[in-house]
Amino acid sequence: MRFGNGRFGFRALSAALGLSLALLAGGTQAEPKKEFNIAWTIYVGWMPWPYAADAGIVKKWADKYGITINVKQINDYVESINQYTAGGFDGVTATNMDGLTIPAAGGVDTTILIIGDFSNGNDGIVSKTAKTPADLKGESINLVELSVSHYLLARALEAAGLSEKDVTIVNTSDADMVAAFKSPETSTVVTWNPLLAEVRAEPGSAALFDSTQIPGEIIDTLMVNTEVLKDNPAFGKALAGIWYETMAVLSDPGEKGKAARAAMGAMSGTDLAGFEAQLAATKLFATPEEAVAFTESEDLIKTMDLVRTFSFDHGLLGDDASDKDAVGIAFPGGQVLGSTDNVKLRFDVSYMRLAAEGSL
Amino acid sequence: MRRAVNIVPGSGTRILLALLPFLLIACLYVVASAERRAANPGDKLLPPITEMATSMDRLATEPDRRSGDLTLWSDTAASLQRLFIGLGAAAAIGLVLGLTLGLLPLASAGLSPLVAVVSMIPPMAILPVLFIVFGLGELSKVVLIVIGIAPFLVRDLAMTVTAIPSEQIVKAQTLGASTWQLMLRVALPQAMPRLIEALRLSLGPAFLFLISAEAIAAESGLGYRIFLVRRYLAMDVILPYVAWITLIAYLLDWLLARLARRAFPWAYVQETRR
Numbered sequence: 277m278r279f280g281n282g283r284f285g286f287r288a289l290s291a292a293l294g295l296s297l298a299l300l301a302g303g304t305q306a307e308p309k310k311e312f313n314i315a316w317t318i319y320v321g322w323m324p325w326p327y328a329a330d331a332g333i334v335k336k337w338a339d340k341y342g343i344t345i346n347v348k349q350i351n352d353y354v355e356s357i358n359q360y361t362a363g364g365f366d367g368v369t370a371t372n373m374d375g376l377t378i379p380a381a382g383g384v385d386t387t388i389l390i391i392g393d394f395s396n397g398n399d400g401i402v403s404k405t406a407k408t409p410a411d412l413k414g415e416s417i418n419l420v421e422l423s424v425s426h427y428l429l430a431r432a433l434e435a436a437g438l439s440e441k442d443v444t445i446v447n448t449s450d451a452d453m454v455a456a457f458k459s460p461e462t463s464t465v466v467t468w469n470p471l472l473a474e475v476r477a478e479p480g481s482a483a484l485f486d487s488t489q490i491p492g493e494i495i496d497t498l499m500v501n502t503e504v505l506k507d508n509p510a511f512g513k514a515l516a517g518i519w520y521e522t523m524a525v526l527s528d529p530g531e532k533g534k535a536a537r538a539a540m541g542a543m544s545g546t547d548l549a550g551f552e553a554q555l556a557a558t559k560l561f562a563t564p565e566e567a568v569a570f571t572e573s574e575d576l577i578k579t580m581d582l583v584r585t586f587s588f589d590h591g592l593l594g595d596d597a598s599d600k601d602a603v604g605i606a607f608p609g610g611q612v613l614g615s616t617d618n619v620k621l622r623f624d625v626s627y628m629r630l631a632a633e634g635s636l
Numbered sequence: 637m638r639r640a641v642n643i644v645p646g647s648g649t650r651i652l653l654a655l656l657p658f659l660l661i662a663c664l665y666v667v668a669s670a671e672r673r674a675a676n677p678g679d680k681l682l683p684p685i686t687e688m689a690t691s692m693d694r695l696a697t698e699p700d701r702r703s704g705d706l707t708l709w710s711d712t713a714a715s716l717q718r719l720f721i722g723l724g725a726a727a728a729i730g731l732v733l734g735l736t737l738g739l740l741p742l743a744s745a746g747l748s749p750l751v752a753v754v755s756m757i758p759p760m761a762i763l764p765v766l767f768i769v770f771g772l773g774e775l776s777k778v779v780l781i782v783i784g785i786a787p788f789l790v791r792d793l794a795m796t797v798t799a800i801p802s803e804q805i806v807k808a809q810t811l812g813a814s815t816w817q818l819m820l821r822v823a824l825p826q827a828m829p830r831l832i833e834a835l836r837l838s839l840g841p842a843f844l845f846l847i848s849a850e851a852i853a854a855e856s857g858l859g860y861r862i863f864l865v866r867r868y869l870a871m872d873v874i875l876p877y878v879a880w881i882t883l884i885a886y887l888l889d890w891l892l893a894r895l896a897r898r899a900f901p902w903a904y905v906q907e908t909r910r
Contacts, residue, residue, distance in 0.1 A: 362869075382681075383677060418772070422864065447854060448853040455767045458767075459771050459772050
């Protein structure tokens with residue numbers, strides 16, 4: 277972790293306030309630098325990062341561009357994004373919605389450099405009582421509030437002609453979701469894999485709705501600080517190189533791919549079979565061409581409009597946001613959703629395209 | 637010669653000296669907040685004090701869009717209800733078990749080792765078990781507070797009662813007191829001020845367990861709000877909430893201290909002489 281630019285006042289203060297130094301190291305880092313940190317958390321779509329670090333792929337590409345890239349695990353997903361937002365990391369693995377509501381809404385200009393996959397069954401609603409989303413009326417539902425689970429529920433209710441007023445939402449931490457579902461008074465939970473697989477395995481539980489019904493809306497990405505990227509294109513090139521080399525190994529049908537998948541499974545606390553089951557619920561963009569096509573499609577703009585509407589309705593764009601246009605989202609080809617003066621989230625295909633052209 | 641140990645501040649100086657560190661921290665905060673805002677106008681980490689005031693005003697006076705409640709007050713009411721039930725139950729358990737264990741050797745022999753062992757179980761470590769046994773509702777939150785502080789109260793009171801001079805116990809018996817009368821007339825009055833002091837010391841842990849329980853599963857409460865808005869780094873809500881919790885805990889501590897001195901003045905004779 278890097279500790280600021282020697283701004284003494286900041287440091288003394290941080291001790292006084294009991295805030296972590298890393299949080300205060302934010303601000304702008306305009307000068308070109310040699311060392312970069314990216315944070316990852318356990319999720320099927322992000323396991324290629326620690327695997328690439330272990331297998332030497334990270335070092336290989338970093339060396340090629342004469343830089344150092346540290347790939348660090350953070351135990352808590354939200355904490356990893358908060359650390360990134362506060363300036364402790366140059367990049368972080370996060371979903372499209374969390375990228376919009378945490379760093380972008382917090383004024384940190386963020387570029388989505390790599391679109392890795394979208395959830396295609398990895399997020400779902402499981403109930404002991406309801407059989408369809410329409411049955412959820414009057415139910416109490418446990419989920420991580422204001423997360424993609426909450427978004428998924430909102431979409432399911434909308435499709436069933438219900439609204440959030442028809443249900444009671446109980447904010448429950450993801451770490452306790454499985455134990456919560458075992459409690460007799462909990463009837464319905466919304467969660468993601470590997471927790472989703474655990475709750476579905478409970479006797480008497482039924483899956484009502486999952487992300488296959490809203491394909492392409494819950495997107496897993498690697499996002500980086502726009503300013504850092506602008507000053508250090510080599511950082512972006514190395515990341516794209518690492519990612520697609522790892523993708524090639526991951527999707528290898530032979531022994532090499534099997535060993536890589538087993539290693540990623542072990543790192544995320546499961547085995548080869550468990551990891552492959554999660555992969556089956558993930559639409560992975562194995563090649564940069566697929567990812568570029570997805571990022572350039574009109575559907576992504578529609579998705580981000582749904583996501584920003586949900587985010588604004590739940591107060592996630594900040595109190596000073598007067599409407600959903602407050603935070604601008606830029607797409608490839610210069611299209612912008614929302615305020616053009618305040619573009620803070622950018623979908624960038626240029627590095628994925630360099631990978632596709634083989635010119636990294 | 638005038639030595640540092642002999643310089644006693646007057647009452648005015650005392651207040652000034654007490655305020656100084658607070659003012660210093662506030663100044664540092666304002667400077668750092670301005671510095672971060674200058675670097676990033678959308679910064680959420682150290683919001684200016686005006687922004688925190690606006691947020692608090694909104695939470696305290698405007699009904700929530702979804703539930704229609706005044707957020708700050710409904711959160712405070714939910715948390716205080718849990719806290720008071722938990723503290724009350726823990727105090728009752730502490731008093732009854734503490735008196736019994738402290739006074740009856742037979743009960744002590746049978747139960748003290750169990751209490752000693754139970755008090756060593758970290759409550760947070762058995763949370764998943766608590767959920768399954770007590771559910772995710774109000775009960776498990778209260779139970780967490782009780783499990784967290786009752787063993788401490790039991791042990792503390794048992795020790796206080798054990799430390800009553802044996803002469804008192806013998807004398808009361810000579811005067812014809814039964815075990816029941818010994819407990820009510822000799823042990824209880826001496827245990828009460830100690831119970832209040834122990835409760836004061838338990839306020840910190842009780843808040844810790846309350847906030848932890850609310851972080852894990854809740855629909856309202858001070859801890860719930862903090863962990864909810866933490867998702868999008870809304871420090872303009874978190875920091876005032878922390879200040880509010882601190883103020884509530886400080887007031888409760890002060891009230892308990894006043895109560896103890898009002899109700900049991902004899903236990904504080906030494907203090908007033910100083």
